[in-house]
Amino acid sequence: MSKELFEQFRRNLAVKNADEISKSYRQITEKLNGKYYDSASDILHCRQVGSYGRHTAVHGVSDLDMAFVLPWSVYDRFQRYENNKQSALLGEIRLALKERFPNHEVRAQQQVVSINFTDYVVEVLPAFEHEDDSYTYPDANDGGNWETCNPVAEIDEINALNQAKNHNLKRLCKMVRAWKNDHGVPLKGMMIDTLCYQFLKNTADYDANSYSAYGEMTRDFFAYLVDIDEDKEQWRAPGSGSIVTKSGNFHPKAKKALRRLQEALDDAEVAHERWSTVFGEHFPEYVEQEKKQAIAENRVKNGEQFIGRKFSLDIQYTLRIDCSVKNEGDRLRNLMSRVMTYRIPKQRELTFWVAEIDVPPPYKIYWKVKNLGPEAIERNMIRGEIRIDSGHHQITEHSTFQGDHYVECYAVKDNVCVARSRIIVPI
Template sequence: MTARVRDFNEFLRDHVNLNQSRVESLQKRVSSLDDFISERSSLTDMVNGDIIPQGSFAHRTIIKPYSGNDFDADVLLPLEEQPDWTPKKYILELNRALGASSNYAGKTVLGKRCVTIDYANDFHIDVVPFVTRSDGLTYITHRIDNEFVRQDPVAFTDWIRESARTTNGHLIRVVRLVKYLRDRSSIEVPSVVIAALLTERVRIFSVHGEYSNVASTLTALLEDLNDYIGPLQSPPFINDRIGGNIADRVTQTGFKNLQSQVSTWARKARQALDAKSEESVEEWQKLFGTAFGNARVSNAIDESVVAAANTPHIETYEYTMAPGEQTLEGSHGIETRIDPNYHMRLVGRFSPRSTPKGRPRPMDSNGGFVPIGRELVFTVEECNVPGDYDIYWKVRNAGPEAARLQNFRGEIRKAGATITENSMFYGPHWVEAWAVKRGVAVATARQDVTIMQN
């Protein structure tokens, strides 16, 4: 097996992943939108918490738009139910509230389920009213049909994030790669369907090494998907995690095209993965094109990152050890021998804004995106390590702002099952926890956090 780890990382960075400047612009726009609606709009009194990223935005599977197109991001606006409002009025009132602001006037378009804000042909944000009704369940609204539609996108996001952990995070990269292939094919299948079909193929108890890198994960999931949909005559039922069918968004023609392409992709991926090292780049190029294996730059440091850090050769340290970062063995003499039979679940929550409405939300339910200035609480909520054990924690910052402030952190400390932090500055961050028994780390868990710019 030839994993081509570096080539995949460079291909994703240069050709697939949304570039960092656009990511930061999107996050800043969402943060500003959240502030306006929650604090200065005609809907302020009925807002029930922060805006919730959903779809590709929450799943972190947005990719570079193909052929100059813009990209879109979906967000949910939590609203309290208004007993005298019809379902369509939520969308109409949202559009009216946005139109009353000089920042959004003339930029909005009414949709069936959302109000779209268009940002100058770069990207657009679909804002979806998200109503918790008297039955305690969550709904979106349909303007044309004037009805409430039962949905729980938060549960769907939780499912994808949990499955991503099973694949060591590679599921997210695989979804991006398959969307890249889709955009260069004749397939017309929504991103959410692709994400769901691939996530359904993740095995909790995988074959040894199956999800050890991007190449093997991609091959395994494509082959499993081909085995699943190949014999079918029509799109299968795809559970939206509350009993609805996502596959109703796929036409029969779209499904047949998907079947054909997945069969081809799976075959090419297997040939590339099994190829000899000297032949593997050429084999992967048969799947992804000649851009694969031809990195445009020699390192992963974006010029914008260097400029922001105001240091000639500073690294963001998102994927490498930061200055002063500690390791369990080096700083505490603790050996790491993770036992696959042990499981830890780390849950991060962030506080609502200063207004009394809203509630602390689990970070995974909104893709780990957190506004600046919130209290963050991380708790080990599940751990099946038997007997007594200690919990050790590491908090790490990364990105240009951490570099500018020279605040990467990375110290390891012994604490209880809960620690408290604050979202002080924007960028990628993460928290790791280890269960240490008799001087050996036998289980671990991680919570990623992206703090959005104001």
């Protein structure tokens, strides 16, 4: 069973709009080739980089990176500028791309020029290529500087280890992204790829294995995450050796994932539920046909919505919600930590609010309330719709149906869900 589940999981994570993304890359490339090379080519001098270039991105990827290699004569021209040569170069490229995309937002931002295509943003890195395939690129911060990077070396190293590990590296990177996006873990793409690379580089356990061993492989990866020193802040990227910095504490959620993944291996009857809990909505359903049909009909009937189907998902920031229970004298998390079997009495007023968020404004807040348990199902009150916040960053609910329910909160910026949080509500 696990082989078929993880094989379908990989297919579910594939980028569905790859043709549209490729079209955007070609249009950008054609415009810049026309300006800097007097060429109509839509493929030359362009390199897909970032997670999309490393082939570790998943469906819903919102930040797409490309490097466009410029002639060194352009570098020489801007070197003659007295003030912020780098800002001037970015500004020139922005004007060219704005001419090509007049109806899109085009911005020069520190090291890149970004084009907003509604469902995703393409960030163009102007690059001057060296013989070792590394790049010199502009950084407009602090008066302007030239910096170096080597994304090609990163791609080559990821490709080499992926081949040596029976294609398991890139698949593991994608599965970890699904976990990150579903649980709101502040892990950036290069960090995920670096951690997965280091894990597989230091074990031969899965060199000859594939989907049938992914239950064990993901369990072992999360055990590796949990064992990392919580004070460790920096890693070296594969290939380039560039510094990769931790953007948040992933240990608490990694420990929960590890526990559930171990439970999936220990008890076949709960395996599917535990894997689904860890990996989220892209993990495939695998239940008896009649139950599967009932679930599908129930979701349609109750109009349950999923954030990954309304917006692109790319969790980058921290969001934490809390809940107070009227007449109970404390917050829900504190009540549950003191009494492991605590359940909220019926007919209590519950207030949920955003207790912590580090998303730079502007952004929008959305909420989802999901009622579970036999009473809610019997009365057809499962709910699960996603609604926008009223502006107060809080909602009020009432404990009506017995069972384990949950409330989720999402922060959406530029049509991308960049942070999320969930709280279990036992009634």
